[in-house]
Amino acid sequence: MGERNPDGAVEAVPCGRRRWPWVLLVVVLALATGGAVAVELVAGALSREGTEPRRIGYRVTGTAKDVTVTYPTWHDGDLATARLRLRTLPWAAETRTRGFMSGGSLDVALGASGGEVACAVTVDDGTVRTATASGAFATASCDGF
Structure with a gap:
């Protein structure tokens, strides 16, 4: 104290x-x-x-006869966007990249004739994203891969 x-x-x-x-x-x-x-x-x-190779698979199915498909591609590490106009389905594509990626989006837009579509994205035969859409000018977006 x-x-x-x-x-x-x-x-x-x-x-x-x-x-x-x-x-x-x-x-x-x-x-x-x-x-x-x-x-x-x-x-x-x-x-x-960032150095691991990745394989990205895209697939679109359905009854629609007029669709626009937009999806990311990678060439020598650079990101690009591909856009296709399709009159028949199914459609599939694959692209390869190296490294971390996030936020990709496969978008399928139906035209005036409508119909139904489904999209799917796989990453290295895993991580699957799917979406569907139907009707004139509807859009299915498989994103976040």
């Missing part, structure tokens, strides 16, 4: 240095180090994914 001085007043006796600033510093450094390790792990995974 304290000691009494010759006047009878109580004086505080220092207990030593405060420890909480050091504890706080250690906690902050541990959190920063953990965050840096997490960022490095994610960056490493994306880097490895």
Whole structure:
């Protein structure tokens, strides 16, 4: 608690240095180090994914006789968009790319004559996205692959 001085007043006796600033510093450094390790792990995974070949398969089926198909393609690492006007279905295509990709979209727009369509996208025979549409000027979008 304290000691009494010759006047009878109580004086505080220092207990030593405060420890909480050091504890706080250690906690902050541990959190920063953990965050840096997490960022490095994610960056490493994306880097490895950036060199892996990917095979993207597109397929459109249905009864429609007038459709416009729009889909992404990759040539030497560059993204391009292909657009086709089809009078008969089914239709299928495949493209290859290297690396991480996200947000692609296969869009199938029906013309004035309507009909029904279904689209499907596969990535390396996995990740399947599907959609359907029917009626004049309707659109089926298989996106997010």
